[in-house]
Amino acid sequence: MFKKILLATDGSEHALKAARYACHLMKLDPQIETTILYVFDLSHQFFLGSDGAVFFDPDILKDKMSELAGQILATTKALFEAEGLTCQTEATMGHPAFVIVDTAEHNGADLIIMGSRGMGEFRSFLSGSVSDRVFHLAKCPVMVIKEHKS
Helix, strand or coil: CCCCCEEEEECCCCHHHHHHHHHHHHHHHCCCCEEEEEEEHHHHHHHHHCCCCEEEEEHHHCCCHHHHHHHHHHHHHHHHHHHHCCCCCEEEEHHHHHHHHHHCCCCHCCCCECCCCCHHHHHHHHHHHHHHHHHCCCCCEEECCCCCCC
């Protein structure tokens, strides 16, 4: 059914739950190719200088993104490796919803899987949820793995 999955992750517990579901699908069909995507959100990456000016330093951001992306992708990829599954990883910067949708189209993904919540409720309220935006913008099916409420 699905041949290429794009798993969007931010390293949250909800994203790891989505990763475990992607593993489950891959075990059902070994032909599925999965790419794990981490998007470093640039919209909240500004710094306050000593003079009170707000600035954006690409060198600081590249270092910060590399370190964070490496940790998040390694943790997520380890879930796949523990199940004997292989996957690709990719990290980039930008607005997560738009980058996820663009990457899915570029890679020919026929399914996007992601967790339902990565950010805090207040920040989500202010900016809108990434999963909601992806759901509305994507040209392929989007599977949002929600938290289980007892």
